[in-house]
Amino acid sequence: MHLTNISLLLVVIFATNTITSDCPTGDKSDDTKSCGCSTSRDQKTVSHQYSKDANEPLEVVEDFSRTNDMIIVEGGSYTMGTNKPVFVADMENPARKVNVNKFYLDVHEVSNNEFGLFVADTKYVTEAESFGNSFAPEFFLSKETKDKITQAVGAAPWWLPVEGADWRHPEGPDSDIEERGDHPVIHVSWNDAVAYCKWAGKRLPTEAEWEKACRAGKEDRLFPWGNKWKPSDKFYANTWNGVFPEKNTKEDGWAGTNPVTDFPASKLGHKNMIGNVWEWTEDWWTGGPGGENVDKVKKGGSFMCHIDHCYRYRCAARSQNTPDSSAYNLGFRCASDSLPDYLQ
Numbered sequence: 001m002h003l004t005n006i007s008l009l010l011v012v013i014f015a016t017n018t019i020t021s022d023c024p025t026g027d028k029s030d031d032t033k034s035c036g037c038s039t040s041r042d043q044k045t046v047s048h049q050y051s052k053d054a055n056e057p058l059e060v061v062e063d064f065s066r067t068n069d070m071i072i073v074e075g076g077s078y079t080m081g082t083n084k085p086v087f088v089a090d091m092e093n094p095a096r097k098v099n100v101n102k103f104y105l106d107v108h109e110v111s112n113n114e115f116g117l118f119v120a121d122t123k124y125v126t127e128a129e130s131f132g133n134s135f136a137p138e139f140f141l142s143k144e145t146k147d148k149i150t151q152a153v154g155a156a157p158w159w160l161p162v163e164g165a166d167w168r169h170p171e172g173p174d175s176d177i178e179e180r181g182d183h184p185v186i187h188v189s190w191n192d193a194v195a196y197c198k199w200a201g202k203r204l205p206t207e208a209e210w211e212k213a214c215r216a217g218k219e220d221r222l223f224p225w226g227n228k229w230k231p232s233d234k235f236y237a238n239t240w241n242g243v244f245p246e247k248n249t250k251e252d253g254w255a256g257t258n259p260v261t262d263f264p265a266s267k268l269g270h271k272n273m274i275g276n277v278w279e280w281t282e283d284w285w286t287g288g289p290g291g292e293n294v295d296k297v298k299k300g301g302s303f304m305c306h307i308d309h310c311y312r313y314r315c316a317a318r319s320q321n322t323p324d325s326s327a328y329n330l331g332f333r334c335a336s337d338s339l340p341d342y343l344q
Helices: 030-034 112-122 127-131 143-147 190-199 207-215
Strands: 005-009 061-065 070-073 076-080 096-100 103-106 133-137 159-163 278-284 296-299 319-321
Touching: 070 207, 076 207, 096 207, 103 207, 112 190, 127 133, 207 278, 207 296
Parallel strands: none
Antiparallel strands: 005 061, 070 103, 076 096, 133 159, 278 296, 296 319
């Protein structure tokens, strides 16, 4: 795993279970719902149980440059949250001092290539594959795929449940990731992310750790680089350009996800901390009905975020999904208390 280039063995996995509930539900605001699906699939089958019987292997060998490197984030106190919340219901406020121990964080979001190594080694079946479908926005789907869909999310009709959508087939069975090996893996649940990080000798970052890395030493700033969205008229992250959801002008170079190596790194050296894809964190979202733990916190916003829609591509912003949720704009990166031996 320490080599710069490595041969990737992809194993194609087919699953037949189907989702049992639409997405989303609950008393969240319409804007919160539109940032991603969060309804629990409520199935007994769990993705972190590896099933060789579910696998029908197809060997594909591909060389790629590894993007599993990590950078240290020094410990100490910093101001988490904000006293100027955009979404009060998200509990972005108040600004408060928190202390974080030293930790390491992946420079990049986990890519399809990196996730493929994990699947090839473990025969892992993601929850989207197990349930048989996942959510994707209609504007990225083929006409043939859309013609087969009869449901939509009421509060966000561009989100459609797509049969056969998973990390290898982001837009459904008629799609692939052949040209997107270096893009972030998507359609992965929190459970999937935990399984990958454990395999890699890592873990998911806490929300406090993630936000400390995002802020990159800056206090009371919106983005990792400051408050101005385009310093020197240059894009530093991938979000929706144009009018959401009617038109994406791709001014930042991308309509969907971008390679995990694109866009400038933060002062600490991390890339795509905001935009591109939402990122899972370890923490439970608090404040649910009755105070029970239902959702996990996700951070960073995604390429589907726009200032007039889901303005959550800010370090202080947060949202949530159930641990078994998966979607077209949801990925992750890993953290660790110490640098794994194979990276030293």
